[in-house]
Amino acid sequence: MMKGFFERITSRRREIEERAIFAEMENCLYCGKDLSSAELFERYRICPHCRFHYLLPAYERIELLADSGSFIEINRTLASLDPLSFSGGASYKKRVFDAQKRTGLSEAVVTGVCQIEGTLTVIVVLDFGFLGGGMGCVVGEKVTLAFEHALKKRLPLVAVVSSSGARVQEGVLSLMQMAKTAAAAKQLCDAGLPFISVLTNPTTGEVYSSFANLADIIMAEPNALLGFAPLRVVLETEGGALPQDAHTAESHLKHGMIDTIVERTRLRELLAILLDLLSSQYRLTLRRRFGPYPPIVPQRESAWQSVQLARHEERPTSLDYIGRITSSFIELHGDRCYGDDASVVCGLADIGGEAVVIIGQERGHGEEGKLRRPYPEGFRKAQRAMNLAAKFMLPIITLIDTPGAYPGLEAEERGMGSAIAQCLAQMSDLPTPIISVIIGEGGSEGALAFGVADRILMLENAIFSVIPPERAAVLLYRDASRAEEVAPALRLTAEDCKELGVVDVLVPEPKGGAHVAPDEAARQLKKFLLNELVQVQGISANRLVKARYAKFRGMGRYSSRISVAISKERDQLQEYISQRLEEFKEYLPSRAEEVPLEEEKEPLSED
Template sequence: MSTPHSYPVKPSASEASDADLELIGEQNLCLACGTAVSGSELYQHYAICPNCRFHFSLPAQQRLELLADPGSFKEVNRFLPFLDPLSFSERVPYRQRLVQAQHRTGLREAVVTGTCRIGGNPAVLAILDFGFLGGSLSCVVGEKLALAFELALRKKLPIITVVSSGGARIQEGVLSLMQMGKTAAAARRLHPKGIPFISVLASPTTGEAYASFANLADIIIAEPGAIVGLAPFTVVEKVTAKPLPPDAHTAESHLAHGLLDLIVDRTQLRHLLSVLLDLLSSRYRLTLVKKGRLFELVERPRGTAWQAVQLARHQERPTALDYIARISSSFVEIHGDRVCGDDQAIVCGLADISGEAVVVIAEERGRPDERGRNQGRAYPEGFRKAQRAMRLAAKFQLPLITFIDTPGAFPGLESEERGIGNAIANCMALMSNLPCPVLAVLIGEGGSEGALALGVADRILMLENAIYYVVAPERAATILYREPRRAAEIAPSLKLTAHDCRELGVVDLVIPEPEGGAHTDPDEAARLLKKYLLAQLLELQSQSPDKLTKARYQKFRRFGQRGPLIRSAISKQWAQLQYLMGRGVDELIERLPSKPKEETVPEKQTGSSPPGPG
């Protein structure tokens, strides 16, 4: 995946004269850097500049060869009849333009649709070709796309669209505009049936295609440097009335603003699609070979509350990404809230854990010198991105695993203005009703609302040295004593340790860590986490979605009720009483006088005794 500004952008017409562009074409030079590309194998195979990796336009047939498994593509609906609904009059008749485009491209229309296999996974594939009248949405193109979505729905196959389009077909007027509604409605029908939809945006992707089906995909991918946006670049520049930033209207800009999931080099696209299809079309579930209790927890001597705080905040303590890398064999990160931004404090994606696909949401605090993570303090866009991931889990019936490690949501003014309260509330509400297994793991610091936003789960697990609190000890000391330095003194009263939370019923399971804390042996910490995580996932997967949601509601409904609290207190007091009684019995036994040792008495002889002297 690329990062913003990492790829050059094709020069616009205002930046290069017609003579310059003609010279570039004649000499087979890169449009971005001017390097000669004709002899490059990378250019011949992928149409990519070997110097700056600028991605040239590709015809539909070449894209088919790059994406589909050899010999697997079968075209459908190739010969839909041509329509000229307006009898459009122009200098060159519309029918003649179509014939010229057909001869030039070898296509019947601007889209090719069919079925294929990608990495062995069956799928429906639809590719728009910008070389055919700008890849515009004619009535035939709209019909072929709608039929492709219906084919995917009927055969329960994932669908991939590769979009390179300039918008509407002017010669078909408002009927061309109506294709937006047609394709958007057709794409939407996949959602309740759990059919995966992946959209790939090539350059350019603008106008009606961009603002309809292309933006409704579960996962949106773009090629590096692609021109992406609703209005043409020149229109945006004119309306803005000032020079635009160098990356404006590009895939990189869209990624930075949370509108894309990934930017992927063309050479890696087929592999990524194959992995995504594996995960979104997962056909495997974990099973239990032997019934019974899987693992016994080992009770360890407990440290102080302040020691737990220090271990939870240790700079070398493994972060969420450290655990994800160790417990999953593959992980595809998705980005953006599809509204305005991508918050790096929250990481979302699809992962493979022991052969089973899961959705992962993690609060990532990063390292002290790492910029962008904000120590795990998420903005509203981070929580909105999390909601996207939750909906993916619900749609594809995949288990959801959250990793909690944050001192709290970001409390700044910009966070308030962008709706932090609304974002947190919607996270909790959505989580509470997900029709799939939900597991939350507190791996470090569980700070207040920011932690609970990802903590409404069927099973709540907590690492041995993690902490969970309503307010940080320093803040509590400031509020109660006006002295932050008394944080260590007040920490025990907050009942924030893993064992405290377990006794209160807030967490279901405490996961042991390596001696000295998870930072002393991250590999062993990850092994233990994975072991307990899989055990809980196995238990949950045997339950129906309806049973899961009802039990999850009841779980949180009971928090703070008098009955459970009394039972917890009685259970704790009874355990203490048993301990004291046992200790008292031991002391009583020690105080009892020991039994005197018996002296050895010689046995009486039965025979006659020898006569004594005298």
């Protein structure tokens, strides 16, 4: 009873002190505008003018994220004991005591269990107001215990991080908390449980470089200061001015280190959607069997017309289809090592009530669509999405539309060949259903890297080829203008690919092409996708992988279809040889015209 009374008193004191501090702020410290009557600042501590996000104490963050009355704190009473008897400067014990008195916290982290829009979740929140959110032994212990609790109860974990790094006063013991928390985070991830981290201002040092960067999905607040090294150290190392956005959330997004930037006002909603998708227990079922697909009567006159339609500037792109066939889509960014490629779009989505991972090649419209090609970081971003799908056993849908991978020198230096090869290999044995759809131009290896699937669909006017007709014409005739002449020989149309066994299903388009009626094209595609998805997800993971291997193992070998083609070629060759022999015989003399050899001599008489 006394313990509960003490907690209420300290909580109330902390709240009064915090509100007193903010009450004194009449103008934004960042832009100087008036904050006195700003409701956004009062509730979220965000300036309504410049959108600067001020620091939030741990309990206020929890109040914004958790369902009302659902938070139950765990391991509250753990507190630092000065393990090194640190004597440098002010007394460490006194600094900890002062921080406890000022914030009402026992340490720089608050852990517990709550509900976020109905999803039971373990939550970890670091408070920068307590000695800069530094990770000492107690912080590391509480974070580790939270991961272990999530693992034991099979719950997702959300970490909201604000920290300056390690607790210097605890020396190398503080450093060891990196390994401890990273190992605990890995155990949670290996168990197939969701881990989401939210990086706030500032997040640097040992916390940033340990568990905070091991999450399945990493988000950040706008303009948050992020990085391995403190900004001052970076400035000293570089010896000069840094770019304007250096060491910020925006820079991290640009360089592929985080998935998204989200304002505090939208954070709860986004977390709820992600937790729903990553913890989805729903699977599609078929109320009645879908009948055989209707045959497609080609609407075009030539293969070259297919090429033109597939490349049409207004043809729907991956993002156009995603927006029409999904009820929610959370885009994920970055390859976690170099950058974020805009030509590849990845994310979690809801289609027909089921959570899926969508990976699409995005060309854009107009002139942009003629130039945009995937870079190595785009293929690596796709691999991240594939790993996420495999971990949570979510079906994968890939949308293929590219003239090919970017062939420039910088792509070579960043590992283009390796990135494509890894995509191909990874898709071959992913233990989750994969459906690929060629929605526009399927250009060579750049397209195939997203096309190692259990079912391959192809829109009626899409194309798929090993080389563009223009390049083929240059190779064969040294004349790119003969591309139209070469196109039929490449067998690149949807009907050709179906006949060759490269694709499984053709999806009809509206008359005139998908660009004429994008909504109708998307409706048809969604119907076909859902039907194929229901069929493949009823197959066990082991059988699925074996069947996928057998599918591609058989392409190009002497199958019955190829045997028929070879027999036809053999018959034509035999007929040709027979004709040539007959022509040759005409030049040979006939038996009637043969000149007799030396006449036989009459036998001599015995006379």
